[in-house]
Amino acid sequence: MRLLLLEDESEVATLAAGNLRKSGFTVDAVRLIDEARNMLRGHRYDLLLVDLRLPDGDGTTLIAELREAGDAIPIICVTGLDAVPDRIRGLEMGADDYVVKPVVHEELVARIRAVLRRPSTTQPRKVEVGGVGFDPGTREVTVRERPLVVPRRELAILELLIQREGRVVQRDAVESAVYGADEEVQPNTIETHVSRLRKRLGEAGADIAIHGIRGLGYMLEAKPAA
Template sequence: MTRILLVEDEPEMARLVAGNIAKDGFLVDQAGSCDAARLTLQLARYALVLLDRRLPDGDGLSLLPMVRATQPGAPVIMLTALDQLDDKVRGLDAGADDYLTKPYFADELMARIRAALRRPGAEPAAPLQCGRLRFDMARREVEIDGQPLVLKRRELLALEALVRRAERVVQRDALVAAVYGLDDEVQPKALDSHISRLRKRLSDCNAGVTIHPVRNVGYMLKAS
């Protein structure tokens, strides 16, 4: 599922925008300040960032270098009340891909998001291989010996995090951040349940990989 980061400090505005985006099938994480956004950008991979400018601890433009460093290829759309021509020029010159001023229509925002996601960006990530499992990072598709494996959303997100770090331990906190939105209520054993179902699916289709639990640390995907 395509993951989007919304950086917006007004709670009601953030709720409305996130709700509209989620209706179109996107997973939305939210941050209400520059500091919160800096932390969030290190926790997950985002396909697109929606960025306000007037944040309680600074100008959202200051986040653009970190977005480019941590989210290569992810387009940035500014969503702001700063609507003067000089503001728009400064935002675009600073590295934003699009600039939408408040108030705006939800349909226009969604159209701009779809357009931004269609644009060519960085070179697509090469598919990752482990055992007989092949994970196409660009299409978010899984194949076993060339045959498609359809997984539930959270299983797919968990597998993506594990295959990115195959043969290395992925800490629980990193897996939770990859599998759930930051505002999701996560039950204590929920992650383990998803991993258990994923492990069974991979075993049933003879994927040639095994998910190993590492006590009190996390999980590791290894070729078997």
């Protein structure tokens, strides 16, 4: 993975480039928009990290140029400008993500991976949480490598929650995933399905917790290691 880092503060650039290299990326760092243009002309990069405020102009102009020329290179803005209009401007110009300085290294790496993965997200990959495996392609569920049969509605709930592990899925989203538009949702049926799913997974030996958040929705996560 080769990244181009456009950052005018030399200390930030040196340190960030060093950390990224340690995480396994190849990094070229430049100070000016002009230099970035030259580097982009001469080399192939997988991703561009851009500061917005630069000595020879605004980073968004480079983003706009690239997008106008039809270049789909993934771009993340990394900047000290955190006002909402600045963020919106960056994203409108065609940046894929926007992070505000200072950014914790692990988070930056996660964002880079997320942006690089984005084009292929149409084919979700197999996920595994707390010993529960789910294959979106075949919709097969395994617990501790052993297949588990899950009824249709419970499977729909599991599919939704496991793919958003660690995040809250709102009740509306669960309902629309489980029931068709013309089906009437009975109150508490979702809760009933979730209870059964919890029990089923627990009995099969999964280390998974499905938290119900009253009035809001559900969150699935691996049980913390005791």
